Amino acid sequence: MIKPSSYCNEDDGEFKKEWKNDSNSSSVNSSTLSLHIAAYENSSNSDMASTADTEGLKGKHSLAKKWKNAKHPFFGSSSVIQNSFEFTRQQENDKVSQSEIMQFKASQKLLNPNSSVNHQPGEKNMCLFTLLRCSDLVMQKQRNPEKKKHLLVKKLAKEGYNDIYSNEPTKFIYLGNAGFVCGVSPTYLQELFGKLDGFHKLHSFRHKSYAFVEFKTVEDGKRAYELYDFPAIEAAPKAILPKGLSVISEFITPEYEEELLGFLNENNEDMKNRSVLHFGHKFDYDSNSAFQKGLDIPPILDELIKSMQPHFGTHFPDQITVNRYRPGQSIPMHVDTHSAFEEPIISLSLQSSINLDYTHCANPTVNTEISLPRRSLLIMKGESRYCWRHGIRPRASDVGEDGELVPREERYSITFRKIRTKPCECPYIEYCDWNRNGVTAIPSNNESARQVEKTYVQQVYEDIAEHFSQTRHSKWNAVANFLDSLSKGSVVLDAGCGNGKYLSTKTDKFFMGFDTCHNLLRVANTKGEVMNGSLFEIPIRDSVCDAVICIAVIHHFSTVERRKAAIAEITRVLTSGGKALITVWSIDQKTDGQMSAYAKMRSNKEPTEMKQENNAKLMIHDGTDFSHCDMLVPWQRSSDGAQFFRYYHLFYKDELDALVESFDELTVIDSAYEQGNFIVIFQKK
Structure with a gap:
């Protein structure tokens, strides 16, 4: 994601230049592109604003939705109008003074919807998807919300964005009343849109009342617009108080x-x-x-x-x-x-x-x-x-x-x-700063490691198995490619198979799996051959597996010795020349500026003031960047909202490679990074 300093420009000339260059790009399939616009315009009449009741307009004339008193920086008291206009571009150096803009607003001139606008082939076509604020009073007086739309169009034309007719959206979204002069923080806009797939850049201008969001493709822009085209609400919901x-x-x-x-x-x-x-x-x-x-x-x-x-x-x-x-x-x-x-x-x-x-x-x-x-x-x-x-x-x-x-x-x-005079005994152990006799301490020996893994791995997966299984269906590209590379008839072991999503993927190979979680095994049993077992004692003879996959398991082991013991067991069951693929979570959930699916889901919020600097204690991951390599990651069960914590060791780059290379009989073939995970493929000599 880009930093605020890179998108808080003094004026919009740079964006216009970038936009113009985009229209001449060789990647464009036709001579025209359209602008996908979601604009939020406040009523200039304070009385209207105070009684605002919005009407969503789908197509040219049909009423579709109603919002009232919605508590949202951009979507409150707004109406959705979707239509097309003809836009022509002015020259980049065309400038409009603030006084001229104010004079235009006061004049209340409207575009003639029947007028024709000449434009040259190759100029950028735009489709308008606008969100305008319309009160009941406005609807009663003019009965034509199209006028509001035309006012917006003319305002944009005054500022250098002229209309060319098109029915197709583009990768650009226009946000009206969302600029610096309206007090809208670019950081908030960045947070709002930056988590969406295909987000490319935010264009925000210091002296403008609007901003532009640019996506990588037209489809990305359309999805973003549809995501924020909210259903109707009659009134803003009251705040839900935290328990207690x-x-x-x-x-x-x-x-x-x-x-x-x-x-x-x-x-x-x-x-x-x-x-x-x-x-x-x-x-x-x-x-x-x-x-x-x-x-x-x-x-x-x-x-x-x-x-x-x-x-x-x-x-x-x-x-x-x-x-x-x-x-x-x-x-x-x-x-x-x-x-x-x-x-x-x-x-x-x-x-x-x-x-x-x-x-x-x-x-x-x-x-x-x-x-x-x-x-x-x-x-x-x-x-x-x-x-x-x-x-x-x-x-x-x-x-x-x-x-x-x-x-x-x-x-x-x-x-x-009331000052506390004895150790805290609150039931929220994971949140507590008091040392509970080492219950939440980072394990320092095998005994404490087993206890942490029993409490924060094994028992948790038993409790969340049904919900967890519902979220685990998609297969990783690296794993699919690895399985495709194996010869027909290969014996493949899924070590820590979970719900068994990989067990029935290839009919030309023999799959079997094991897991410690009984409730997940009940699901996996419907998909293939499974057994109950531990990665420290795999219930299989030596040297019988042509390949082993171990997906998102070893990062649940809380000491180096236990992680190495797991790799040693995988090595034991591999045939000579057999291969294995291991994946673990990375402490860095972003690479080349791209967030992993987990980072997007957690929205990657700004760090809070309450960062505890206690490296001996397992910290709760709060949705920001991982701050420690050993953490408790929350899981909220969908059925009842119950909160659970899973232990994770977050790996640094090359840490997993080094673990594998510590075994003389193993050779690392390939290592990669996918969706916030490190992946290592190795072979037994």
Whole structure:
């Protein structure tokens, strides 16, 4: 994916040049191409915008979809119009001043749909797929959303993109109202479209209200458009709260709030970005703990603490932090340290409301945003306290529960915590920073390795077998080519066969497989000859297999010695001259700028503030780039949403080759990289 600096151009001249050159490319099959455009245009009338109700238009006149108050940066309050126009290109050096554009917008001139536009053969043809904002008022007054479309066309013509008639889309998508001047981050656009197959480049311009997304092929562009052509919704869904989280509105009276604010305004000390007060114990922002004695808890808070006592249970809060936030200030995403504080964590909002973001620690694509009204009490228990990061984005306004934009104002929060005096015993062991007698430590010997693999490999696959099998159907190119290269009648062993997807692929060879997972073997048994067995003790005689495939298995072994022992067993069952293919996960899920399927699925989110630098502990992979070579990778079961963790050793480049080459009787024939995996083919002498 490209960096923001490479697509945040000062103007769109470079894109126009690139676009023009593309039309003359020898790879183009015809003399014309079309532009596939998805534009998002805000209504210039604020009253219309506030009552916006959208109509999706399929074809030229038919109404198809309705969206209302959708909470999305681009797709909220929009309508879909799909049609074709004639476009002609102006010269690259044609410029339009901002005043001319504004004058054009004010004039409300429309294109004549019956007018003909002359264009020369070879000029670029474009098809318009636009998303325009149309309110009920607009629909009632003009009854012709085509006018909105024509206004967009004329606006683009003013800025150097003229229309040529075509019914075919291209690899370009136009995003209206998604440029710098509209406050839309190119990083967000990059994240939104960059994970799609065929994405090539984002063209975003500093002084424009639009952007272009370029895909590698026309088909890629069409798929991208169809992906974001969402079904109708009547209203934006309410935020789903993480388990254990609750918000109590109007927890205190306005009079008590004024009393608290008066006290706080008289007692504050400056801190970077915000003002802060600590009572009971002083919060340490470097370690996210609080063991240093602070100011005594003031009597004015006694009534408040007493009223929230039912939520604290048997203990009283002994660490209180008061923060004053100015409009636009933020809090980095974080989890209150397990080992430092008990549950719950409770926070009271004063003077204004705020939106709080929550992201699951194991999967940043699982996230939500909740509104904390003025005088509301936030209570975090259980999963929401231990397994979710929370924070506040740096921005000037939030979107309220009613869909309206709410400017931020100065705000106070009072957070109540109870300092932990004994080791954390929360049930979320994998998320906990406390050493649970080495349960989640990186194995250092054979005994601890067996325990980790039993807990985080064998038992997990038994639990997720049905769902896992449903996701494992496609066959890797490298494996297919390897099997094709074997001679007829070869005896092929699938070591760690899983659901048996490779067992019945070649009828001219004899396949058999084994696995430790009983539930996966039940599926594999319907596809071929299988048996229960371990890669450390393969239930087959010496030197009987012409070939062995071992797909995505050895990376589940947690020490070098155990990984070598597995390769030794594969070597034992191979005939002299026999070949084997092994695949393992790579710590680098991108090569030559291309993301693996796993990286795309996880969306490769930006790293969070909460990176634990504990190399002795197995860390949970949070969907960003792999940060350690030994990690716990989450799996969410589709049937009930239950979360599981699988142990993985992530291989560095040439690490697997070195393991194989450590055996004198083995010779590496080939090594490759496919879909985030290293693949090594070797032969027994």
